[in-house]
Amino acid sequence: MSQIKLGWRWMTLIILVLLITGCWDRRELNNQALIFAWGMDLKDDGSYLASAQFPIPRELGDSETAAGKSSFTITGSGNSVYEAAKDLQTKVSRAWFAGHRRVILIGDKLAKKGLSNIIDEYSRNPIVRLRTDILIVKGSTAAELLSLSYPLEQVPANAFFRIHEAAGTTPDLTLLKFLMANASEESCPVLPVITAQFDSNSKLKLWGTAVFNKETKLVNYLTLKKGMIVQWVKGELDGAIRTVKIPSEEGNIVVEINHLSTKIQTSADENDNIRIRVVLGAKGVLRENNTHLDLFQTKNITMVKEYMNNQTSTEVKRVIKEIQAHGTDILGFGVAVHRQHPQQWKELKKEWPQHFQQAKVEVVVKINLEESGMTGPSIGQKKSEIRS
Amino acid sequence: MQISGKQLFWLVFSIEIVLTMLYAVSAAAIEANQDAWISMLLAGLMGLGIVFLIVRLSMRYPQQTFVQYSQTILGKWAGKIVIIPYFVMWVYLNSMVLRNSADFVYLTLFTKTPLYVIMVTLLILVIYVIAAGGLAGIARCGELMGPIILVVILGTCLLSSNHLDWHHLTPVFIDSGWKHIMKGSISGVAFYGDIIMFTMIFAFMSNSKQALSITMWGMALTAVLVVVASMMVIMTFGPILPARMWAPFFGMTRFISVLGFIQNVDILFVIIWLFSAFIKLSLFLFIAVYGTAQWLNIKNWRMLIWLMAPITLVLALLPQNATAPIKEYVQQMWIPYVIPINVIGIPLLLWIVSVMRGQSIQRKDESN
Numbered sequence: 001m002s003q004i005k006l007g008w009r010w011m012t013l014i015i016l017v018l019l020i021t022g023c024w025d026r027r028e029l030n031n032q033a034l035i036f037a038w039g040m041d042l043k044d045d046g047s048y049l050a051s052a053q054f055p056i057p058r059e060l061g062d063s064e065t066a067a068g069k070s071s072f073t074i075t076g077s078g079n080s081v082y083e084a085a086k087d088l089q090t091k092v093s094r095a096w097f098a099g100h101r102r103v104i105l106i107g108d109k110l111a112k113k114g115l116s117n118i119i120d121e122y123s124r125n126p127i128v129r130l131r132t133d134i135l136i137v138k139g140s141t142a143a144e145l146l147s148l149s150y151p152l153e154q155v156p157a158n159a160f161f162r163i164h165e166a167a168g169t170t171p172d173l174t175l176l177k178f179l180m181a182n183a184s185e186e187s188c189p190v191l192p193v194i195t196a197q198f199d200s201n202s203k204l205k206l207w208g209t210a211v212f213n214k215e216t217k218l219v220n221y222l223t224l225k226k227g228m229i230v231q232w233v234k235g236e237l238d239g240a241i242r243t244v245k246i247p248s249e250e251g252n253i254v255v256e257i258n259h260l261s262t263k264i265q266t267s268a269d270e271n272d273n274i275r276i277r278v279v280l281g282a283k284g285v286l287r288e289n290n291t292h293l294d295l296f297q298t299k300n301i302t303m304v305k306e307y308m309n310n311q312t313s314t315e316v317k318r319v320i321k322e323i324q325a326h327g328t329d330i331l332g333f334g335v336a337v338h339r340q341h342p343q344q345w346k347e348l349k350k351e352w353p354q355h356f357q358q359a360k361v362e363v364v365v366k367i368n369l370e371e372s373g374m375t376g377p378s379i380g381q382k383k384s385e386i387r388s
Numbered sequence: 389m390q391i392s393g394k395q396l397f398w399l400v401f402s403i404e405i406v407l408t409m410l411y412a413v414s415a416a417a418i419e420a421n422q423d424a425w426i427s428m429l430l431a432g433l434m435g436l437g438i439v440f441l442i443v444r445l446s447m448r449y450p451q452q453t454f455v456q457y458s459q460t461i462l463g464k465w466a467g468k469i470v471i472i473p474y475f476v477m478w479v480y481l482n483s484m485v486l487r488n489s490a491d492f493v494y495l496t497l498f499t500k501t502p503l504y505v506i507m508v509t510l511l512i513l514v515i516y517v518i519a520a521g522g523l524a525g526i527a528r529c530g531e532l533m534g535p536i537i538l539v540v541i542l543g544t545c546l547l548s549s550n551h552l553d554w555h556h557l558t559p560v561f562i563d564s565g566w567k568h569i570m571k572g573s574i575s576g577v578a579f580y581g582d583i584i585m586f587t588m589i590f591a592f593m594s595n596s597k598q599a600l601s602i603t604m605w606g607m608a609l610t611a612v613l614v615v616v617a618s619m620m621v622i623m624t625f626g627p628i629l630p631a632r633m634w635a636p637f638f639g640m641t642r643f644i645s646v647l648g649f650i651q652n653v654d655i656l657f658v659i660i661w662l663f664s665a666f667i668k669l670s671l672f673l674f675i676a677v678y679g680t681a682q683w684l685n686i687k688n689w690r691m692l693i694w695l696m697a698p699i700t701l702v703l704a705l706l707p708q709n710a711t712a713p714i715k716e717y718v719q720q721m722w723i724p725y726v727i728p729i730n731v732i733g734i735p736l737l738l739w740i741v742s743v744m745r746g747q748s749i750q751r752k753d754e755s756n
Contacts, residue, residue: 342559
């Protein structure tokens with residue numbers, strides 16, 4: 001009896017050993033080409049051009065390597081993301097693996113046509129993580145940008161990511177934020193914009209923000225400055241600088257602002273007229289005084305503060321007007337209306353872009369000048385020029 | 389074969405938590421968007437109600453399994469007929485759990501490995517634990533793996549907490565209203581309905597007086613964690629995206645990145661998923677085998693594994709697509725038939741009949 005039992009056990013063991021070898025999904029690292037950055041462009045015939053940047057394993061980790069040789073870029077074309085990727089595979093000696101992809105670049109031509117047809121693959125494939133940075137390429141193509149070398153980074157792909165990160169955002173949340181805004185009933189999505197500078201050493205420049213409409217078509221560009229204001233209104237900005245022009249003076253005053261806060265108050269009357277009041281607050285530190293003003297005087301500080309707040313609110317208003325003209329709610333106004341008037345929102349949401357366009361927006365800026373530095377009047381000025 | 393109170397607690401917990409967390413949340417989000425957590429809260433309360441019903445029923449006959457006391461209550465023939473829906477449920481549920489666990493491994497790890505290889509491997513392990521360890525072996529596995537499951541889930545929640553935005557939870561209630569919230573809770577109830585399987589287990593308890601409180605605690609812990617999980621999913625992905633995701637909680641696990649170096653922790657989640665699937669599958673297959681043996685008056689219940697396991701495997705291989713079956717199964721089988729008939733209808737009927745016939749049966753039962 002025990003012998004039979006023992007025999008059974010051996011049988012089971014042998015079968016198990018045969019089954020759990022796992023040959024099917026063996027993926028050796030040195031048989032793979034890791035994709036670090038991915039680019040998508042629209043070709044003239046309407047098909048897609050995919051480009052992938054692979055690091056060269058031998059060159060990685062070697063600090064002596066001259067920058068620019070550590071990666072190479074290959075392109076493939078097709079009528080869908082995956083088709084283009086399969087075409088790309090025919091030009092690479094190893095099976096590519098996208099699990100380490102951190103950056104996706106998209107050419108502006110494709111962005112203007114709409115992203116809805118390509119965005120699906122980036123969240124469906126189980127290998128790929130949702131934590132990805134995604135940037136729009138303005139002025140050239142994604143494939144061109146990917147083939148640039150970048151002097152500071154061993155793998156050029158990291159340059160895109162880090163430039164975006166240095167601008168004070170969390171780059172790997174970009175794709176998720178895009179998808180969330182796109183799926184929401186209130187908001188329109190935005191993506192950061194990068195451009196190539198072929199004449200400069202740095203080669204890349206973070207340009208600003210691309211605004212998309214509800215069909216995920218690129219409709220408007222905002223410069224970095226305007227993009228910052230949008231971020232401030234949305235409550236996502238950490239800090240910025242403001243340059244204040246004093247009408248009676250020649251030079252200007254530069255204030256660094258931090259501890260930014262945003263309050264959006266909304267009201268909707270029975271005719272669905274929307275009123276929005278945006279209150280922006282911040283703490284300011286005076287960094288530069290190129291005027292003749294003596295900033296030991298409270299009245300001068302108050303004056304600077306008033307000019308700063310007025311000029312800022314005018315600028316914010318102008319940016320909001322521009323965004324309203326496109327009917328793309330990237331400011332979070334719809335979200336605010338939804339949260340503050342959930343019952344009325346059920347009606348409003350049906351024609352929100354129109355309501356957003358017609359909304360009356362009031363902007364109040366309350367920057368508090370808390371610190372004006374170690375000197376009162378500017379040190380570089382003659383005593384006779386200082387005005388108290 | 390006897391199990392302790394502690395073992396029962398971990399069995400209830402590890403069987404209920406993982407699947408509900410993964411799938412019920414997205415089903416609730418389809419109906420209730422940012423109010424999905426209210427749906428899950430209601431589902432949890434209804435789950436506790438079901439626990440109360442079935443434990444009170446089972447405790448009228450603490451020495452008998454469901455198959456036995458249905459015959460005690462309704463008489464021999466009616467009692468046997470009443471088991472038929474359960475028999476269908478056992479077989480079907482086993483195959484779906486097997487299929488689903490294989491799908492999960494297939495989607496997350498082994499995309500080129502044939503599905504049946506994963507299934508057969510898992511099934512061999514399950515057969516081994518049932519044949520060699522019986523219920524005691526399964527319970528001991530639960531006692532060992534349950535705490536690990538709890539720790540990993542708590543850890544996942546902790547690590548995901550760095551980019552939560554509670555604003556996504558607002559406005560509360562007004563957008564969806566009772567109707568949609570209730571609808572959203574149904575799929576949660578469908579997953580909690582699994583607890584009906586335990587009517588076959590209470591008879592093995594060493595101290596059956598504990599059964600009610602322990603099962604309640606196991607279910608309550610599950611319900612609380614699922615509510616927390618659904619809130620976290622909404623706070624991470626907003627009110628709309630979870631409804632479109634296959635398993636939003638797993639998506640959130642994949643999204644973890646703390647300080648740029650604690651990443652890819654989703655593999656831990658795959659492990660506890662397999663733990664849960666293993667316990668669920670072995671306990672349910674044991675119940676199916678043991679229940680069928682009692683139903684057909686077969687003495688050597690272990691023999692039936694060799695019948696049940698292949699049936700389970702074949703049924704599990706039938707659906708074609710990897711991600712669709714679990715959702716369709718819940719929508720088409722579980723909600724319209726299993727919940728109203730197996731989980732609520734028949735136990736309630738048995739309870740009413742048992743109460744009406746009253747003390748005499750219990751006294752007779754005790755004298756046996």
